[in-house]
Amino acid sequence: MDDDAALGQIETEVALLMRLGEATRRATPVAAHRSLDRAAYVILRHLQDAGPQNVSALAARLNLDGSTVTRQVSAMQRDGLVTREPDPHDGRGAVIRATRAGLNRVDAVRAARTALYGEILADWSPGDRRALAMLMRRLNESLDAHTRRTR
């Protein structure tokens, strides 16, 4: 495989993965997998990792429009996964904080998804799994850097 073929194939595989990833998520029968949609899951993950923060910070970090985050956060608040408190330092904004229930939920979903990937990759060697994890992390870093650069 020459270098251009590798690029072409990466392009193809990313497109395919986006389709299959959706299909996999939908086809997963266990409720826990689906109890958080894609955006809610990444929002909670980010709150878990980076602590309470406002809507704009989330939007910028996740490459989402502010209005999208507003709505997602509203839904999550309705479901008791996050709280919204006025920001003491900025009267315009609010601080979004994951609740205990939200953290529990995200842990449960993550555990379920990890188990799912254990099934999917059952016949992979540990070394290949690690290699995939590492290369995908780098791919996302490169994609993110490119998106931010060209904007």
Next chain:
Amino acid sequence: MDDDAALGQIETEVALLMRLGEATRRATPVAAHRSLDRAAYVILRHLQDAGPQNVSALAARLNLDGSTVTRQVSAMQRDGLVTREPDPHDGRGAVIRATRAGLNRVDAVRAARTALYGEILADWSPGDRRALAMLMRRLNESLDAHTRRTR
């Protein structure tokens, strides 16, 4: 990194890639990249690789609902990218065939996307690119096999 951590990270990276892939596609300024939406692109790619076929075959192969493919194909027909002929062997169905224009379009989009990935992965070694392409192909195979198995 132990094995469970690798699975967890793969799960995270897939979720992130689905978000970033969308953002990248949207943020891409060149018209050619966006002149085919995700489904139209994979449909044309598949017609290109596997030849003319009916709606059901496409839906099964691409893990899409038949109605989705119907609509996508209608839009593509309107745009002159595919033709729909009655199937001589089955009066219920129709055969979808990529037109010359459709093939040109898919080639242009693929070239543009390949170039884009060339930019995104500019600082990657050829070996890493090949490794990523290979592992993602295997990931998609595993995902697809799992989706079909558990259905």
Next chain:
DNA sequence: ATGAAGTATCTGTACTATACAGCTATATGG
């Protein structure tokens, strides 16, 4: 201190991609 410009958020609206259910027309196996 104050008005202009910037920023954070929310709301209204619209679009894309998708699924599911129901319909019609055709095919096929007893």
Next chain:
DNA sequence: CCATATAGCTGTATAGTACAGATACTTCAT
């Protein structure tokens, strides 16, 4: 030749997202 299955289309619903506009607050230069 009927009963059931299949291919495709249409109606309807949902999720996820963006963009534009409105509002409220902040910041900064004068």
